[in-house]
Amino acid sequence: MNRFAWVNARTIEEASAAVSATVADAMTELAGNAAAGDTAVLKAGGVDVLDLLKEGLLAPARIVSLRGIPGLDAVVEEAGGGLRIGSMATLSRLADHPVVRRRYPALSEAVRASASPQIRNVATLGGNLLQRPRCWYFRAHEYHCLRKGGGHCFAIAGENQYHAIFDNRPCAIVHPSTAATALVALGATVELADAQGAVRQVLLEDFFGPPDRDLQRENDLKPREVLTAIRLPALPAGTHMAHLKQGEKDSFDWPLADVAVVLELSPDGSCRKAALVLGTAAPVPHRAKQAEGLLAGKHIGEDLAREAGRAALEGATPLAKNAYKLPLFETLVRRAILKAALG
Amino acid sequence: MATDETQRTEAFPSGIVSVGLSEVKRQIPSDEPPPLPPNAELAVIGKPTARQNGRAKVTGAIRFTVDISLPNMLHGGILRSPLPHAAVAAIDVVAAALVPGVRAILPIATPDAILRYVGAPVAAVAADSPAAAEEALRLIRVDYKPLPFVADLDVARNPASPPVHDSASAPAGDAHGFPAPAGLPLHGNVRGPATVTRGVISQGLAEADIVVEGEYRTAVQTHCCLEPHAIVADWRTDGLTVYMSTQFTAGVRHELAAAFDLPLSRVRVIVDGMGGGFGSKSSLGNYGRFAVALSRQAQAPVRLVLDREEEQMDAGNRPGTWQQLRVGAKRDGTLTAISVLSYGTAGVAVGAGVGSFAEALYACPNFESAQYDVFINAGPGCAMRGPGNVQGAFALEQAIDELAGRLSIDPLALRDRIDPSPVRREERRIGADRIGWHRRRASGADAGPVKRGLGVAQSLWGANVQINASCEVRVMRDGSVEVLSSVQDIGTGIGTVLAQVVAEVLGLRPEAITVRIGDTEFPAGPPSYGSRTTASITPPARTAAWRVLQALCREAAPVLNAAPEQLAARDGKIVVLGDPGRGMKFADAAARLRTDWISAVASRSDDYGGFRRRIGDAAIALQDLGGVQFAEVAVDTETGIIRVERVVAVQDCGRPMNPRQIESQVQGGVLMGISFALFEERIIDQNSGRMVNPNLEQYKLLGARETPEIEVAVLENYQGQSATDAYGIAEPSNIATAPAIANAVYNAIGVRLRTTPMTPAAVLAALGKIPARS
Numbered sequence A: 001m002n003r004f005a006w007v008n009a010r011t012i013e014e015a016s017a018a019v020s021a022t023v024a025d026a027m028t029e030l031a032g033n034a035a036a037g038d039t040a041v042l043k044a045g046g047v048d049v050l051d052l053l054k055e056g057l058l059a060p061a062r063i064v065s066l067r068g069i070p071g072l073d074a075v076v077e078e079a080g081g082g083l084r085i086g087s088m089a090t091l092s093r094l095a096d097h098p099v100v101r102r103r104y105p106a107l108s109e110a111v112r113a114s115a116s117p118q119i120r121n122v123a124t125l126g127g128n129l130l131q132r133p134r135c136w137y138f139r140a141h142e143y144h145c146l147r148k149g150g151g152h153c154f155a156i157a158g159e160n161q162y163h164a165i166f167d168n169r170p171c172a173i174v175h176p177s178t179a180a181t182a183l184v185a186l187g188a189t190v191e192l193a194d195a196q197g198a199v200r201q202v203l204l205e206d207f208f209g210p211p212d213r214d215l216q217r218e219n220d221l222k223p224r225e226v227l228t229a230i231r232l233p234a235l236p237a238g239t240h241m242a243h244l245k246q247g248e249k250d251s252f253d254w255p256l257a258d259v260a261v262v263l264e265l266s267p268d269g270s271c272r273k274a275a276l277v278l279g280t281a282a283p284v285p286h287r288a289k290q291a292e293g294l295l296a297g298k299h300i301g302e303d304l305a306r307e308a309g310r311a312a313l314e315g316a317t318p319l320a321k322n323a324y325k326l327p328l329f330e331t332l333v334r335r336a337i338l339k340a341a342l343g
Numbered sequence B: 001m002a003t004d005e006t007q008r009t010e011a012f013p014s015g016i017v018s019v020g021l022s023e024v025k026r027q028i029p030s031d032e033p034p035p036l037p038p039n040a041e042l043a044v045i046g047k048p049t050a051r052q053n054g055r056a057k058v059t060g061a062i063r064f065t066v067d068i069s070l071p072n073m074l075h076g077g078i079l080r081s082p083l084p085h086a087a088v089a090a091i092d093v094v095a096a097a098l099v100p101g102v103r104a105i106l107p108i109a110t111p112d113a114i115l116r117y118v119g120a121p122v123a124a125v126a127a128d129s130p131a132a133a134e135e136a137l138r139l140i141r142v143d144y145k146p147l148p149f150v151a152d153l154d155v156a157r158n159p160a161s162p163p164v165h166d167s168a169s170a171p172a173g174d175a176h177g178f179p180a181p182a183g184l185p186l187h188g189n190v191r192g193p194a195t196v197t198r199g200v201i202s203q204g205l206a207e208a209d210i211v212v213e214g215e216y217r218t219a220v221q222t223h224c225c226l227e228p229h230a231i232v233a234d235w236r237t238d239g240l241t242v243y244m245s246t247q248f249t250a251g252v253r254h255e256l257a258a259a260f261d262l263p264l265s266r267v268r269v270i271v272d273g274m275g276g277g278f279g280s281k282s283s284l285g286n287y288g289r290f291a292v293a294l295s296r297q298a299q300a301p302v303r304l305v306l307d308r309e310e311e312q313m314d315a316g317n318r319p320g321t322w323q324q325l326r327v328g329a330k331r332d333g334t335l336t337a338i339s340v341l342s343y344g345t346a347g348v349a350v351g352a353g354v355g356s357f358a359e360a361l362y363a364c365p366n367f368e369s370a371q372y373d374v375f376i377n378a379g380p381g382c383a384m385r386g387p388g389n390v391q392g393a394f395a396l397e398q399a400i401d402e403l404a405g406r407l408s409i410d411p412l413a414l415r416d417r418i419d420p421s422p423v424r425r426e427e428r429r430i431g432a433d434r435i436g437w438h439r440r441r442a443s444g445a446d447a448g449p450v451k452r453g454l455g456v457a458q459s460l461w462g463a464n465v466q467i468n469a470s471c472e473v474r475v476m477r478d479g480s481v482e483v484l485s486s487v488q489d490i491g492t493g494i495g496t497v498l499a500q501v502v503a504e505v506l507g508l509r510p511e512a513i514t515v516r517i518g519d520t521e522f523p524a525g526p527p528s529y530g531s532r533t534t535a536s537i538t539p540p541a542r543t544a545a546w547r548v549l550q551a552l553c554r555e556a557a558p559v560l561n562a563a564p565e566q567l568a569a570r571d572g573k574i575v576v577l578g579d580p581g582r583g584m585k586f587a588d589a590a591a592r593l594r595t596d597w598i599s600a601v602a603s604r605s606d607d608y609g610g611f612r613r614r615i616g617d618a619a620i621a622l623q624d625l626g627g628v629q630f631a632e633v634a635v636d637t638e639t640g641i642i643r644v645e646r647v648v649a650v651q652d653c654g655r656p657m658n659p660r661q662i663e664s665q666v667q668g669g670v671l672m673g674i675s676f677a678l679f680e681e682r683i684i685d686q687n688s689g690r691m692v693n694p695n696l697e698q699y700k701l702l703g704a705r706e707t708p709e710i711e712v713a714v715l716e717n718y719q720g721q722s723a724t725d726a727y728g729i730a731e732p733s734n735i736a737t738a739p740a741i742a743n744a745v746y747n748a749i750g751v752r753l754r755t756t757p758m759t760p761a762a763v764l765a766a767l768g769k770i771p772a773r774s
Ligand SMILES: Cc1cc2nc3c(=O)[nH]c(=O)nc-3n(C[C@H](O)[C@H](O)[C@H](O)COP(=O)(O)OP(=O)(O)OC[C@H]3O[C@@H](n4cnc5c(N)ncnc54)[C@H](O)[C@@H]3O)c2cc1C
Pocket: A022, A023, A024, A041, A042, A043, A044, A045, A046, A047, A048, A049, A050, A066, A087, A088, A113, A114, A115, A116, A119, A122, A123, A124, A125, A126, A127, A128, A129, A130, A131, A132, A176, A177, A178, A179, A225, A226, A227, A228, A252, A253, A254, A255, B697
């Protein structure tokens, strides 16, 4: 780990003025040029930042802490019925938050199933969405891979049991955030502020980008932007949802597969609208559009759920060691749909 | 040779308590105490007793090696090879030496040296701060010439694969165990076979009504001790003191004396709190040598702690195996043939066999095994909790389960027929009752996607003893008592057991005994590996306490108007036997001592009934240790997830000394076994030769949520073999778990998983649920 200076930002503007690069940009720069310049990056809970520092993948001159900014962790019910979650709210707080649990149970289930209690106590929702991928080649300084600006993906012909089954060329990462699976299904937006005080709102689904949009960045965060909040829309009556995660283990582990389902059911029980997202399947939270279409207008039942499970995996391109994810996802999709619809 | 004066005959309790006790006559040394009665008649031994340092552990007060901080202490670090196979063309430390705070640089791989695995040490440094050490390591310039490498067991078996060793560097084979059979041939990367033959295997197979055949694989498992490998070395002109997380203080002292040409009297090794070793801290290790050499060079204490990546790559492992088994039997279950072929690999060094498990567990007239060590370019192995037998049991106990299925004989009934051990017979009876074996149904009996199953497997382990094991007991003038030995408490709680033994003899409470261990200033204790600590050190502790009590009784006798032989110690008093009214407080007797303390030192004598085998300081007792474990699992056939819901472990260790600590040992063994069965694997990228999961995140270890209900039952099995008749428990408890789980999985889903780890991917594949790739 390198020596760095510590900056305690007290306002969003201060943070934005102090930061010089996103972590993704700082890493690409460092990987390409050993004598990296005078970079300053943001830190929220620090779980991911510390991992990257320890591996020598990130070596900033300054670390700007967001911890001291008052109110950045506030969770507020909005006038229109939505919920505004400050980016610094911790995962454990969201897992237990009464409004989240009551109105957005898929989100509380997703965060509760993430990582370990100790990590959830410090990890923030903002940091969780912006964490870098866990591909083990990416995480080891020995491999100068495509995502770090190198010329080669080591996973495609290597150890790819935990990698993507969709959109996995040229880079086969899976998006690491479990919360994102639920948030994309819920139609969340992110709110981003820059040093001038300008604020932009972006649909989270559009904020994330696949490798063919940008190979070195998982999202559209600009160098001096601060993610200030995640906003959840108001939900129409009849909305039902579920999130299911399956890891090899339940303690201290990542999902092998996770699925979020949000269903809008008509009074007659038929499905008006469905959002179905697969996490740990692709470089971004993966919307299973075909399966969503299949559900629309129909009554949810065992057979339909099974059919949707199959449709959700249509077009998958598993690698040598991860085809087991197909039956696993099919099961989770079916179970999540049934859980959402029938409880 | 025994003479009449040095030996006497005594009658010892003998047998399994729940089956029935009888008596066995033994010749014992005349200066050793009389037979210890069964636990039911004792005050302290055999009673659940709280771990003496338990509170210090949970409050953080205990000092581990990483907590040691000496004045002017430096911080060491090791530069390691990034390549699996390379020649060092040049190495330049000039820039590193200029880093402010750097105080010593130790070249390890000199020019022309061959590095054979990722993580092989190249150079080491010591500096004022960890940051300066890290910076210096970064600035060491090494010019590596890459060489072709092989990082996979199957590939390395191919004679055309790149050779890992030349004939000079290749370690002797010891696939079959220790000591290595000399002169095993080396062909390419394959050393062996070490063979054992009994009877005629072809005849046994011909006689069989049924032959089951199967191929099994076990993955490389790493030790993952809670406490990392750590040492603080303090080289001074008047001698060397080393604080080290070690399983064998006395052994490390010998290694240091030899490596640095010092007299034993100038070397001291100390360990206080320790967070496990499991075999990986049995010796000084390369890092230990580096730390001492750095300290000598810098003339200052040096602290060296391996991080998780270094541990995963270069602190040993349990070798992976490929095994092919053939077991033949008659219709009634009688075994006619067992044949084992195994290839195993840890990496660049050996010990990759499957033990003598299949040879010894069951009565079978025809047996044949051929075991091979295979070299690959990866970190070396070392002993790990039940080495060989854990891998061997995974295969054999599944083959026996399969045989039972094919013969339509209940797996327990089959073992009643083929297993001659009375200990395991009783263990099967107890375990079957506890797990509710009668609930076991045919495979796949559950209607839904989640299938439940029950399985059983057995274990076998040698009862090891270290003869070179001594213990001192002191009674101080104020009535306080010390027990001293260099034996180390690696987390098993041997200190508490020593206090129990001494307390039992002196009629005191274990809390009243001060335990001083883990320091070579004290009489040399045994190593804590091979499950031999309790068996080796508790008999001399009892003997020493008994001798010191005799001396104390000589002081008390005149006061009590009795002969010393008429006195006994109980309830904090020295009393006259047969006249309970007459006695004095233990402390009052001690106050009469003419010196500040009296002391006795005793050493481990041979087992009273003799040993099966003796190799140097170590010996193997006549009787083996058994163990039978039962697992109940639930398998989700749609996700491939195996949940172990319950394990019943029935074990034996001679006389159980402290049931509470035994239970915790067995729980640890079972947890490690589940983790081995379901999760753990060293995954090496075949293109770069580097382990891709060298941490505790992607190297998957069982956690709290995967911990089932574990029920432990322990036999009381007396043999009249020593002053305590106690043997070990740590390794035996780790052997049967994985095959018991595999057998339960088979019972649940009707498909056999012959490979560890049994991941969801493996389960789904076995169930034929993974679509073929286009
Ligand atoms: C063993 C283990 C298991 C795990 N399992 C899971 C799991 O199952 N599911 C899961 O989702 N995660 C898992 N994690 C990851 C963990 O949840 C994330 O590392 C954590 O959520 C990151 O949050 P943080 O607040 O600590 O972020 P930080 O490390 O502080 O920051 C992460 C990134 O976000 C940027 N950043 C943070 N806040 C802002 C902001 N407000 N504006 C702009 N940029 C910002 C930082 O610059 C940095 O690039 C696991 C981690 C470990 C170690």
